[in-house]
Amino acid sequence: MIQQFIFYLFSAMAIATAAMVIISKSPVRAALFLVVTFIASAGLWILLQAEFLGLVLILVYVGAVMTLFLFVVMMLDMDGIELRSGFVQYLPFALIVLSVMLAFIILAVWHTSFGLGHANPSKETAAYNNIALLGSVLYTQYAYPFVLAGALLLLAIIAAISLTFRGTRNAKKQRVEWQVSVRAQDRLYKTSMKNEKRL
Amino acid sequence: MDTIMNLLWIALKILAIVLPLTISVAYLTLAERKVIAYMHSRIGPNRVGFLGLLQPFADVLKLLLKEMVIPSQSNRYLFLAAPVLVLAPALAAWAVIPFSKGLVLANINAGLLYIFMMSSLSVYGVLIAGWASNSKYAMLGALRAAAQTVSYEIAMGFAFVGVLLAAGSMNLQTIVLAQSGNILHWYFLPLLPLFFVYWISGVAETNRHPFDMVEGESEIVAGFHVEYAGAGFALFFLAEYANMILISAVASLLFLGGWLSPFEGIPLLENVFAFVPGLVWFVLKMGFFLFLYIWLRATFPRYRYDQVMRLGWKVLIPITLIWIVVVSFAVKFNIGPWFNQAGV
Numbered sequence: 001m002i003q004q005f006i007f008y009l010f011s012a013m014a015i016a017t018a019a020m021v022i023i024s025k026s027p028v029r030a031a032l033f034l035v036v037t038f039i040a041s042a043g044l045w046i047l048l049q050a051e052f053l054g055l056v057l058i059l060v061y062v063g064a065v066m067t068l069f070l071f072v073v074m075m076l077d078m079d080g081i082e083l084r085s086g087f088v089q090y091l092p093f094a095l096i097v098l099s100v101m102l103a104f105i106i107l108a109v110w111h112t113s114f115g116l117g118h119a120n121p122s123k124e125t126a127a128y129n130n131i132a133l134l135g136s137v138l139y140t141q142y143a144y145p146f147v148l149a150g151a152l153l154l155l156a157i158i159a160a161i162s163l164t165f166r167g168t169r170n171a172k173k174q175r176v177e178w179q180v181s182v183r184a185q186d187r188l189y190k191t192s193m194k195n196e197k198r199l
Numbered sequence: 200m201d202t203i204m205n206l207l208w209i210a211l212k213i214l215a216i217v218l219p220l221t222i223s224v225a226y227l228t229l230a231e232r233k234v235i236a237y238m239h240s241r242i243g244p245n246r247v248g249f250l251g252l253l254q255p256f257a258d259v260l261k262l263l264l265k266e267m268v269i270p271s272q273s274n275r276y277l278f279l280a281a282p283v284l285v286l287a288p289a290l291a292a293w294a295v296i297p298f299s300k301g302l303v304l305a306n307i308n309a310g311l312l313y314i315f316m317m318s319s320l321s322v323y324g325v326l327i328a329g330w331a332s333n334s335k336y337a338m339l340g341a342l343r344a345a346a347q348t349v350s351y352e353i354a355m356g357f358a359f360v361g362v363l364l365a366a367g368s369m370n371l372q373t374i375v376l377a378q379s380g381n382i383l384h385w386y387f388l389p390l391l392p393l394f395f396v397y398w399i400s401g402v403a404e405t406n407r408h409p410f411d412m413v414e415g416e417s418e419i420v421a422g423f424h425v426e427y428a429g430a431g432f433a434l435f436f437l438a439e440y441a442n443m444i445l446i447s448a449v450a451s452l453l454f455l456g457g458w459l460s461p462f463e464g465i466p467l468l469e470n471v472f473a474f475v476p477g478l479v480w481f482v483l484k485m486g487f488f489l490f491l492y493i494w495l496r497a498t499f500p501r502y503r504y505d506q507v508m509r510l511g512w513k514v515l516i517p518i519t520l521i522w523i524v525v526v527s528f529a530v531k532f533n534i535g536p537w538f539n540q541a542g543v
Contacts, residue, residue, distance in 0.1 A: 052312070062320065067322055131312075
């Protein structure tokens with residue numbers, strides 16, 4: 001009973017906030033609603049006993065990605081009206097994409113292939129360890145794809161840095177090792193001044 | 200009926216955690232002022248109540264009676280929601296902290312991950328507070344805070360990885376029990392670099408001295424909460440101190456054996472101190488870390504902002520990466536006395 005209540009709570013929250021992401025005028029608000037959407041879907045995953053995925057979703061997407069996203073959105077003073085300027089122009093194309101996606105979704109979740117009978121989450125005991133299971137599969141069966149994905153991410157990092165890094169032209173760089181190794185004797189010296197003679 | 204009783208029982212347990220926590224926060228503020236005062240050879244607050252013991256309550260009363268000022272042109276709802284968003288994760292993280300063996304609200308497998316997640320959520324309140332108050336100082340403070348928190352989170356996460364490699368579990372109870380034996384089995388010894396890294400990034404995460412770039416009174420007035428007065432400010436204050444206590448609790452769980460007695464495994468003393476409940480040891484260890492916070496504040500000047508970033512990215516993260524490799528080898532080859540027990 002309580003599980004169902006939580007499920008419907010999180011589902012309603014996810015749908016409502018996902019709609020608000022599109023509807024809301026201010027970009028910052030849209031980003032914040034997206035955060036709530038992530039949290040709600042993480043709650044649904046935890047309800048499916050995939051606690052690792054749920055927590056990692058919050059950790060990575062909410063804790064890191066959306067934070068940086070908000071950073072950018074808050075810095076840019078974006079105007080909501082300007083953003084929706086091409087609405088009518090793009091509407092036909094959007095409707096085509098929408099109908100195709102809707103068709104796929106209806107195919108996937110039609111009542112013959114959707115419902116509690118198909119997707120009833122297995123009831124696991126308390127000893128069931130989602131993380132250990134995931135790890136053992138990830139590092140044995142899918143070891144090569146996993147390493148490959150890691151290499152791809154590294155490549156993306158290096159590519160992003162090399163695309164945006166413009167070199168150190170006219171940069172006044174601080175040499176930290178010099179700063180750290182400075183001693184007081186290098187900068188200060190004592191002088192002994194003669195007393196002035198009384199006139 | 201059963202469900203309702205269950206929910207009531209959980210609510211009572213939550214109350215049993217949150218109430219002492221709030222009182223600890225109140226007295227932590229007093230302790231901070233007193234300890235710093237003695238370090239400066241002053242007396243500190245001593246007027247309200249016996250030896251100033253009622254000072255925190257006077258402060259709280261003062262803050263609650265003050266007017267809530269909502270700046271014009273600010274985003275009203277977000278402005279009011281921000282303090283709640285800071286406080287909620289700081290309190291929610293306590294759900295998985297084991298105070299003694301079996302004495303925990305939710306004994307979940309991914310406890311460590313949960314704590315990490317909650318500490319990563321607290322940055323939202325700060326960002327929102329800075330943005331919603333429509334003030335350049337608040338905005339700058341919020342950006343600094345967010346950048347700092349995100350950077351130090353990585354170092355902290357790697358420190359956690361070292362611990363969970365050593366313990367072979369993310370469950371906080373299992374991590375503590377893996378350290379049992381004697382004081383030399385506590386993880387602060389085999390994971391000494393990670394212990395330091397965790398502590399430094401913990402201080403940075405809570406935006407405390409010497410990493411209080413967020414407030415930086417001399418540079419950006421008071422940072423992200425400059426526009427808050429009264430109850431909103433009180434909530435930010437409460438969250439900051441609750442986070443400090445949380446970081447101290449996690450530090451003592453991961454590296455100082457949580458509720459385990461320091462006299463464990465020592466022939467005579469073990470029996471002498473056997474009557475002391477584990478909770479007492481846990482609180483004492485937390486107290487040590489809290490004192491460390493205050494001590495740091497009284498000792499060090501504030502870091503320069505670029506140096507904070509450099510320390511996080513170029514010093515702490517490489518140290519953790521190297522030590523994770525070392526720990527992996529130690530676990531793989533069962534190097535004693537930490538990693539040669541059966542079942543670890």
